[in-house]
Amino acid sequence: MNKKLTIEFDFIKYSTEFVIWARKKKNVPHKFNYDLMKELNGGKQMTDVWRLPAIGRWEKTCGKHPTQKPLRLLVRIILASTDEGDWILDPFSGSSTTGIAANLCGRRFAGLEQEKQFCELSKARREEINCIEKSRCLISHIEDLHNSQNCAIVHEESCEYSRLPF
Numbered sequence: 001m002n003k004k005l006t007i008e009f010d011f012i013k014y015s016t017e018f019v020i021w022a023r024k025k026k027n028v029p030h031k032f033n034y035d036l037m038k039e040l041n042g043g044k045q046m047t048d049v050w051r052l053p054a055i056g057r058w059e060k061t062c063g064k065h066p067t068q069k070p071l072r073l074l075v076r077i078i079l080a081s082t083d084e085g086d087w088i089l090d091p092f093s094g095s096s097t098t099g100i101a102a103n104l105c106g107r108r109f110a111g112l113e114q115e116k117q118f119c120e121l122s123k124a125r126r127e128e129i130n131c132i133e134k135s136r137c138l139i140s141h142i143e144d145l146h147n148s149q150n151c152a153i154v155h156e157e158s159c160e161y162s163r164l165p166f
Contacts, residue, residue, distance in 0.1 A: 065121065090112070
């Protein structure tokens, strides 16, 4: 039987999050933009440990989500695993950090969220990046975007799509 922790300070707190890289079918190759990742890592092969700062205040201008991920992290994952114009689906989108990163990287996004307050937060964040000044501010904080010159913001009207890719 494991000892139950009774004091908050009797353990080491994780300061690392794990990302699982998966694919739908074994015989279908996954996408990995090796050359771009090498470019973003100063000409060296990208390693499996990424040191990125925590969420900045500039990421919470529209509000907060309890499990919000750093925009820099989602930008890097999207750049590593997709091409410009690809669709990204986030079935638990929360504050839509994945969607904001996708749009900043020139990808299209579909997100699902059941909590009304987080849907409203997501909408406010998406509307915010339609302002050129605000999107430039976000980009200025994300080294991978201005280092790679791979920023092509997707500006789409909210509309019903007749056929989604998934």
